[in-house]
């Protein structure tokens with residue numbers, strides 16, 4: 001199958017130049033690379049411009065309510081472990097209203113991939129500040145800037161014990177594709193921070209500045225080194241690539257890393273038995 | 281107070297009370313946190329069940345959920361028991377000081393047996409009433425130099441004395457103790473020794489109860505019944521967050537759902553709990569969550585999603601008293617508005633009410649039937665009074681197969697949200713089916729599930745979704761119970777745990793008939809209107825400050841002349857209070 005076979009008949013309503021197009025493209029390419037049958041695929045989101053994405057994929061998709069995609073995905077994955085489950089959301093959706101669910105999804109460690117399309121703004125509600133809006137965020141529309149410091153979502157995810165943490169930029173298609181592929185392949189909860197520009201509420205020069213602040217992780221970077229991973233999340237610049245990858249079988253080691261759940265989490269009872277699902 | 285035929289006192293005062301065998305009796309056991317009053321009650325209840333007697337036990341704690349004083353009210357009888365009784369036949373108290381908190385819960389009559397701690401020399405409070413029989417005193421506490429030190433387990437001493445009072449065989453008690461402590465021989469030995477020591481003491485006054493059928497029965501709590509009823513009805517995925525008085529539903533399911541091939545998650549909050557349930561349901565697996573008022577409030581947005589995305593879900597609310605935190609361990613019936621109306625926008629849902637522990641299993645089957653068949657949220661309203669009650673019941677025989685969802689198969693045709701579906705129900709597309717991919721959405725959607733902001737489509741979709749509610753109303757038009765003679769001149773409309781009080785009330789008041797809806801929304805209003813023909817007077821009896829059922833019914837039918845007899849929750853209503861409230865509203 002080709003990437004386009006993972007597209008639904010629906011045409012995106014995103015603004016011209018929106019970063020989310022790149023993610024849709026890179027994601028469908030990754031799905032084609034991995035040959036995941038669309039009927040074994042679930043793409044789940046909350047609400048936001050970015051959360052429209054599941055409507056554009058051919059899959060069992062669920063565009064739910066603001067901030068709540070992670071619990072829904074967790075429930076689905078427990079009930080139907082054979083379904084490849086991907087969560088797509090925005091920075092407001094995932095780091096503001098829905099943030100409370102994130103460390104819990106991480107510590108439960110279901111085999112779910114979570115990609116946050118971070119444009120540093122509330123796109124859908126027309127340009128208000130989000131938890132990742134930088135203090136010198138440049139807006140193209142006349143809203144006031146933030147008076148609060150942004151949070152560092154990648155550090156937060158790392159410190160919660162996530163076994164797979166990566167960052168990519170929506171403008172770098174091959175990298176989105178490669179990163180999503182690695183994240184989906186990872187057996188356990190995987191997190192991808194996608195820098196995605198908002199064509200409407202960011203000035204073009206600010207969007208360009210973000211792109212230019214990105215660096216590829218250096219040659220020889222060891223993603224199993226937790227201390228290095230923490231280091232890579234700091235500073236003004238954005239490191240792209242797999243920032244941290246714990247051996248999915250290994251227990252978190254070293255005093256630096258918080259104790260997480262090793263391996264794939266099993267709920268009480270170990271999952272729903274096959275015959276419980278109304279399947280053909 | 282009016283006569284109460286099912287109550288404990290035979291009409292003939294000529295027979296000295298306590299010597300004739302009673303057909304039903306009430307015990308009140310009061311002590312401090314560590315006295316093991318609850319275990320004592322459990323053991324007594326188990327012994328009753330083993331003999332084929334019915335009964336129920338309710339527990340009362342202090343205002344804090346843990347620690348402090350505790351009281352157990354236990355009623356045992358030859359018939360199914362769903363009301364805790366009005367008078368105390370046997371009163372056992374380990375510490376008089378603990379009694380203060382339970383004002384009204386103990387009411388002695390002239391033949392009551394009273395057993396008290398020997399070193400408690402103070403008088404019983406006025407409000408408790410008086411017995412003509414001499415108080416029996418026993419040294420439960422071990423006192424050294426004027427202070428209490430650890431001694432024999434008081435509840436085991438009391439168990440022996442109560443066996444003597446009731447005339448129950450000691451072997452039965454030993455079996456019950458063995459059942460409880462069998463896995464820990466040292467503890468078992470200590471408890472049996474204490475039991476035997478008190479058994480050898482001078483016997484307390486007798487208050488014998490007529491024997492049971494000998495066919496053994498079993499006891500379970502309302503929360504256990506809800507959990508087990510759900511499993512029978514096909515539950516395979518549960519997510520919940522602990523909250524009094526519903527937590528034991530999750531606790532029971534942790535033990536029992538895996539045996540049925542299901543799984544349980546303790547979620548990070550109630551929003552996540554219902555979210556996980558919807559995720560499982562999206563995957564085709566029947567799911568449920570259970571909570572109390574505060575959790576139900578958090579689930580409100582998610583309940584609308586369940587209805588909008590047409591994902592079956594069962595939500596159990598064990599009502600407690602008050603808004604915000606309220607009174608967590610107390611009972612009330614004031615979540616009715618929330619269950620029926622809460623949420624933004626128009627959306628269909630069904631709401632069922634639980635009468636008692638036995639009914640709880642039946643209600644769960646009905647809840648899953650509606651939610652799976654109609655692909656919408658079904659709320660089940662239990663309350664603290666049922667949730668925390670342990671009730672003896674006949675063994676369960678339920679071989680029904682769980683209800684099934686209408687599942688889409690290739691070639692079936694209709695889009696996931698086809699507006700032409702019969703009764704508004706369209707075949708459910710379960711992930712895994714190659715041709716069934718679709719978008720489930722909380723956003724208003726076209727028949728394919730794609731987002732729309734078209735008012736005409738929104739109107740059509742609402743009509744589709746609400747057709748389900750019309751069909752449910754037809755399916756459930758006789759989901760109610762009536763009590764009393766059909767032509768009795770006075771009527772009471774009540775719901776939920778008021779069932780126990782109503783059953784007792786009509787038995788002693790032949791002039792009353794009672795209507796109890798099993799489904800609160802959509803309300804079986806035609807049945808109610810038919811039932812209330814030719815009534816001289818009628819009242820809605822409930823426990824909510826605003827009279828939520830009365831006000832809800834007023835929106836559905838002409839309620840003129842039907843009075844609202846209601847008060848806030850707290851302790852359950854008793855017959856004396858009902859009589860007073862009915863009189864007040866009549867005058």
Ligand SMILES: Cc1ncc(C[n+]2csc(CCOP(=O)(O)OP(=O)(O)O)c2C)c(N)n1
Nearest residue numbers: 047048049050066090091092093122123124
């Ligand atoms: C409970 C609730 N509160 C508020 C909203 C309004 N709302 C919709 S999307 C959104 C924020 C979107 O920002 P983000 O998640 O970053 O997505 P983006 O549009 O930027 O992709 C808000 C506040 C809502 N839908 N639900």
Ligand code: SF4
Nearest residue numbers: 015018049123198199
């Ligand atoms: S507002 Fe921004 S985020 Fe939303 S679609 Fe337009 S460009 Fe994309």
Ligand SMILES: [Mg+2]
Nearest residue numbers: 090091119121
């Ligand atoms: Mg955003």
